[in-house]
Amino acid sequence: MTPDEPAPNPASDHPGVAAGPGDGRLPGGWLLIMVLAVVFAGIGLVSLAAILATAFLQGTVWPGFVLASYFCLPIAFLLMVSLLIRSAASRRKS
Template identity: 65%
Template sequence: MIPNEPAPRPSSEHLQQGTGGGSGQSSRLRRALMVLAVVFAAIGLVSLAAILLTAFLQGSVWPGFVLATYFCLPIAFLLMAAAVVSSAISRRRS
């Protein structure tokens, strides 16, 4: 294809194959993975904000906030990385 040449239009058969949406099961799994990652990240960030606010107010930090921050943020990072890898693999296959 030449840079000034318009892209070819996809055929009706190509559109009916459902490319881009992925299969139903893997799409639902990826969506659940992303939602779980966002939930863990939100819990970790709220816990981190509670720790910082408590430290700013010179109070004693509840250990549950520390544990939630220590575990939720790395788990969220790993889940987000897994979602990126899963998306890259599914795009590579289609």
């Protein structure tokens, strides 16, 4: 291939597979699960940091932070595990 030649299109080699970002390999439902996993993990980690900071400052921990870390972190973990299982299953098919 010379510098003047256009790059080959991988989608033309495999007609059923689109290429590039946002190509549909991750359907909207799975993208939503991924975003939810990140959001739950972020909320859980921020609440855990707030608990640790409050304990360091010897204050009273707000129960909402405790509930958020108790529920958000396991939910995020389960969502991430489901994404890993789905990814492994789809790679096994191809």
